[in-house]
Amino acid sequence: MTFKIAASPHTHQRRTTQQVMRWVYLALIPGVLAQTYFFGFGVYIQLALALLTAWVAEGLCMRMRGRPIGHAWQDHTAIVTAVLLAVSIPALAPWWIIVMGTAFAIVVVKHVYGGVGQNLFNPAMAGYVLLLVSFPVQMTSWPIPAELAQIQVSITDTLNLIFTGFTSAGYNLEQLRMGIDGMTMATPLDSLRNDLNHQLTLTEALTKPVFGDIAGIGWAWVNLAFLAGGLVLIKQKIISWHIPGGMLVGLLVPAAIYWLFNPDQAITPMLHLLSGATMLGAFFIATDPVTAATSNKGRWVFGLLVGFIVFAIRTWGGYPDAVAFAVLLANMCVPVIDRYTQPIAYGHGGRS
Amino acid sequence: MSAATKAIEAGHIWTFPGGIHPPERKDRSNTTPIEVLPLAKQFIVPIKQHSGPVGDLMVTVGDTVKAGQPLTQVGINNALPVHAPTSGTVSAIGPGRIAHPSGLTDTVITIDADGNDEFYSFAPLADYTSLSRAELLDRIRQAGVAGLGGAGFPTAQKLALQRPLDYLIINGVECEPYISADDRLMREHAQTIIDGTEILLHIAGCEKALIAIEANKPEAIAAFEALLPNYPQLALRVVPTKYPSGGEKQLIQLLTGRQVPSRGLPIDVGLVMQNVGTAYAVAQAILNGKPLIERVVTVTGDNIAKPGNYWVRIGTTVAELLNHCGFEPVADSKQEQRVIMGGPMMGFTLPDLDVPVVKITNCILVPSNQELAPAAEEMNCIRCGACADVCPAQLLPQQMQWLAKAKDYDGLEQQNLFDCIECGACAYVCPSEIPLVHYYRKAKAEIRNIAREKAKAEVARERFEARQERLEREKQERLERHRKAAEARKKAQAEAVAQGGDNPQDAVQAAIARAKARKAAQAAAAAKQNQEGDDE
Numbered sequence: 062m063t064f065k066i067a068a069s070p071h072t073h074q075r076r077t078t079q080q081v082m083r084w085v086y087l088a089l090i091p092g093v094l095a096q097t098y099f100f101g102f103g104v105y106i107q108l109a110l111a112l113l114t115a116w117v118a119e120g121l122c123m124r125m126r127g128r129p130i131g132h133a134w135q136d137h138t139a140i141v142t143a144v145l146l147a148v149s150i151p152a153l154a155p156w157w158i159i160v161m162g163t164a165f166a167i168v169v170v171k172h173v174y175g176g177v178g179q180n181l182f183n184p185a186m187a188g189y190v191l192l193l194v195s196f197p198v199q200m201t202s203w204p205i206p207a208e209l210a211q212i213q214v215s216i217t218d219t220l221n222l223i224f225t226g227f228t229s230a231g232y233n234l235e236q237l238r239m240g241i242d243g244m245t246m247a248t249p250l251d252s253l254r255n256d257l258n259h260q261l262t263l264t265e266a267l268t269k270p271v272f273g274d275i276a277g278i279g280w281a282w283v284n285l286a287f288l289a290g291g292l293v294l295i296k297q298k299i300i301s302w303h304i305p306g307g308m309l310v311g312l313l314v315p316a317a318i319y320w321l322f323n324p325d326q327a328i329t330p331m332l333h334l335l336s337g338a339t340m341l342g343a344f345f346i347a348t349d350p351v352t353a354a355t356s357n358k359g360r361w362v363f364g365l366l367v368g369f370i371v372f373a374i375r376t377w378g379g380y381p382d383a384v385a386f387a388v389l390l391a392n393m394c395v396p397v398i399d400r401y402t403q404p405i406a407y408g409h410g411g412r413s
Numbered sequence: 414m415s416a417a418t419k420a421i422e423a424g425h426i427w428t429f430p431g432g433i434h435p436p437e438r439k440d441r442s443n444t445t446p447i448e449v450l451p452l453a454k455q456f457i458v459p460i461k462q463h464s465g466p467v468g469d470l471m472v473t474v475g476d477t478v479k480a481g482q483p484l485t486q487v488g489i490n491n492a493l494p495v496h497a498p499t500s501g502t503v504s505a506i507g508p509g510r511i512a513h514p515s516g517l518t519d520t521v522i523t524i525d526a527d528g529n530d531e532f533y534s535f536a537p538l539a540d541y542t543s544l545s546r547a548e549l550l551d552r553i554r555q556a557g558v559a560g561l562g563g564a565g566f567p568t569a570q571k572l573a574l575q576r577p578l579d580y581l582i583i584n585g586v587e588c589e590p591y592i593s594a595d596d597r598l599m600r601e602h603a604q605t606i607i608d609g610t611e612i613l614l615h616i617a618g619c620e621k622a623l624i625a626i627e628a629n630k631p632e633a634i635a636a637f638e639a640l641l642p643n644y645p646q647l648a649l650r651v652v653p654t655k656y657p658s659g660g661e662k663q664l665i666q667l668l669t670g671r672q673v674p675s676r677g678l679p680i681d682v683g684l685v686m687q688n689v690g691t692a693y694a695v696a697q698a699i700l701n702g703k704p705l706i707e708r709v710v711t712v713t714g715d716n717i718a719k720p721g722n723y724w725v726r727i728g729t730t731v732a733e734l735l736n737h738c739g740f741e742p743v744a745d746s747k748q749e750q751r752v753i754m755g756g757p758m759m760g761f762t763l764p765d766l767d768v769p770v771v772k773i774t775n776c777i778l779v780p781s782n783q784e785l786a787p788a789a790e791e792m793n794c795i796r797c798g799a800c801a802d803v804c805p806a807q808l809l810p811q812q813m814q815w816l817a818k819a820k821d822y823d824g825l826e827q828q829n830l831f832d833c834i835e836c837g838a839c840a841y842v843c844p845s846e847i848p849l850v851h852y853y854r855k856a857k858a859e860i861r862n863i864a865r866e867k868a869k870a871e872v873a874r875e876r877f878e879a880r881q882e883r884l885e886r887e888k889q890e891r892l893e894r895h896r897k898a899a900e901a902r903k904k905a906q907a908e909a910v911a912q913g914g915d916n917p918q919d920a921v922q923a924a925i926a927r928a929k930a931r932k933a934a935q936a937a938a939a940a941k942q943n944q945e946g947d948d949e
């Protein structure tokens with residue numbers, strides 16, 4: 062009589078990659094809902110386009126590499142990439158933006174490097190940066206929060222805008238982004254950076270309607286929603302607190318110091334925290350395990366680095382938001398970080 | 414007393430990094446007292462059940478033996494003997510399957526039981542302090558006591574190491590899920606374990622013992638708490654429930670904050686560790702003269718009708734044990750059934766049930782595929798770092814996995830592969846279900862092989878060089894001998910001349926001189942004739 066031979070351990074905690082990934086995209090739901098509330102239904106169309114593109118691109122790549130296709134779809138990593146990219150780009154951006162970005166993320170950033178686990182750069186962010194550099198106008202044209210808009214956009218109009226560039230009434234995106242005051246409205250960070258560059262003081266710059274009460278109408282809530290989702294991930298032990306913690310500290314501390322010395326010329330720490338892609342970046346993007354540092358100490362350093370680069374680019378750089386650049390730059394530093402933060406193995410002189 | 418020692422004395426419990434909390438499922442087997450397994454008809458006793466050399470056979474086929482009678486002897490290589498588990502006849506000696514992950518065969522002694530279970534005569538000892546340390550160690554060795562908790566290192570050998578000791582640690586942690594053999598032993602035989610501990614202290618010349626029990630065993634803790642007030646040398650330490658807190662290195666870290674240096678031994682940091690089962694066996698060996706012929710084995714898992722703990726004679730086949738506990742393998746699900754010797758984290762699967770229980774067998778686990786799902790297909794590593802987070806040795810399992818797959822053995826050694834204790838925590842959490850430990854074991858075996866090959870090549874090279882050297886030396890010696898012989902000859906001649914004897918050398922010279930003279934005379938005569946002729 063013979064029995065099955067297996068290698069130890071014979072038990073497993075049964076949290077598969079698929080489950081981990083599922084947690085990640087489920088935790089994005091509050092943020093997506095908040096985005097819908099403030100910026101309309103565009104985000105769903107972007108999501109659908111991104112998922113479809115990712116699905117096809119992943120399948121084609123696996124096919125060309127001669128690997129089992131089901132294998133790749135099964136681990137759900139492509140879904141996370143697609144979802145992250147879809148929520149990062151402006152909700153009403155034309156359809157080819159998201160298709161191009163997602164395809165690039167999956168094909169070039171992920172599969173050319175050898176597939177899941179092998180890529181050096183965060184696929185979603187590399188896709189984002191490619192788009193931002195190539196199509197700066199489309200990539201910075203965020204719809205304005207519904208409560209500030211002159212014209213409300215229906216679902217049909219959203220579809221029309223994304224696929225044809227015009228609503229049924231013939232408005233284009235530029236016109237829709239006109240505020241009640243008749244000025245095209247930028248995102249809070251964008252607007253602030255422009256104004257500060259144009260020698261306005263902080264107090265003056267903050268009087269624009271887009272700022273609302275805390276950190277820009279809509280944006281603050283979207284960020285808080287992503288924060289909530291992120292806390293769930295930490296609670297579920299899907300991610301450790303080291304990267305988000307590091308990133309927020311790395312952003313907040315220099316921002317606060319800079320602001321204390323330059324109260325009239327600096328973005329407020331609150332705005333740093335609750336505007337742009339800060340929370341999405343801290344909890345969902347920088348925490349991508351493949352491209353982040355591996356030990357807890359390394360993750361902390363990695364987070365700090367991302368945070369600091371975000372601060373630096375937002376303060377002195379040429380782009381309104383910086384999470385994508387910061388993450389990619391930090392990705393490049395990972396081998397060095399890993400090297401210098403490798404934990405001391407048991408029995409090699411470390412202390413208990 | 415240093416601050417660190419003070420903290421140890423005060424009962425401080427340190428922590429170790431990583432670790433996991435798999436479902437314990439110990440309550441299935443630990444609620445009933447240890448039952449004595451009825452004697453089998455046949456026993457299979459492997460002669461090697463420990464690490465180290467094996468003893469020479471003392472019996473031949475056809476011999477009758479009694480329970481506890483030695484079958485192999487200590488002999489000159491200081492081997493650990495094995496003993497007959499019951500009375501009966503030796504019916505075969507030869508290769509047989511043993512309990513080993515690789516399904517290896519080794520020499521086994523088959524004994525057909527006669528059913529009387531007559532015991533060999535043992536010599537009890539009233540006062541062990543009357544014997545010398547060497548005599549006590551010999552008694553432990555003769556009784557075949559090996560570490561019952563792990564690799565089966567001969568206990569006497571461990572104790573014989575002469576180095577200053579701060580503490581003796583008695584390991585009753587038993588952190589592997591499912592297993593409760595030590596738990597039951599501690600509940601039922603705390604006194605004997607304490608006796609054994611005292612003997613161990615006496616032999617090791619050590620002042621103090623720390624008895625460590627995991628917090629999930631309140632009954633065992635209570636059993637010791639009731640007895641320990643009478644033993645000032647012994648202190649109880651309750652460690653938090655976390656796998657693998659019972660690992661030797663981890664427990665040392667928990668109780669003392671010290672770390673055993675890489676590739677070193679606990680004694681390097683002034684500690685020695687023994688399992689509770691070993692302490693029990695030592696007490697039996699010293700006080701009753703009884704050799705190690707039985708142990709407690711947990712039999713558990715969904716597919717066992719009567720899970721529990723059993724006193725099992727060494728050499729009982731797993732089939733016999735499982736039969737008694739109600740295991741009926743379903744014919745068609747057989748392919749998927751696993752029978753695990755040891756626990757779910759570090760145990761190994763048995764290909765069939767004919768292998769015997771040995772000194773280090775603490776558990777037979779027969780799970781259903783629902784409770785312990787078989788490994789799913791391996792996916793790619795997503796570098797999530799979960800493995801590094803739980804590694805108690807602070808290694809980077811994902812890195813080692815890449816290196817092992819790439820067969821980069823230098824890289825693996827740099828990543829301290831050999832400090833991996835194969836606890837399986839990393840593989841337990843890996844979301845991609847990569848059998849990490851399997852890769853490490855393979856890589857370790859490969860590296861050891863390479864080292865062995867290298868050592869062999871080195872020996873061969875040395876031999877070759879030694880031979881070359883010898884030949885060269887012999888040649889030189891030969892030349893030297895010739896030279897010396899020639900010299901001696903010359904000297905002898907010189908001496909002969911000095912003493913007025915014939916010098917052969919002179920004879921030659923004389924001959925040459927004679928020939929020269931003759932030539933000269935002829936030349937002179939010819940010249941004379943010519944002259945005369947001219948004159949005419």
Ligand code: SF4
Pocket residue numbers: 793794795796797798799800801810811814839842843844845846847
């Ligand atoms: S847990 Fe598994 S998937 Fe995650 S880093 Fe370790 S080996 Fe890779």
Ligand code: SF4
Pocket residue numbers: 803804805806807808810832833834835836837838839840849850
């Ligand atoms: S098996 Fe080795 S690498 Fe894995 S957790 Fe245990 S010690 Fe670390």
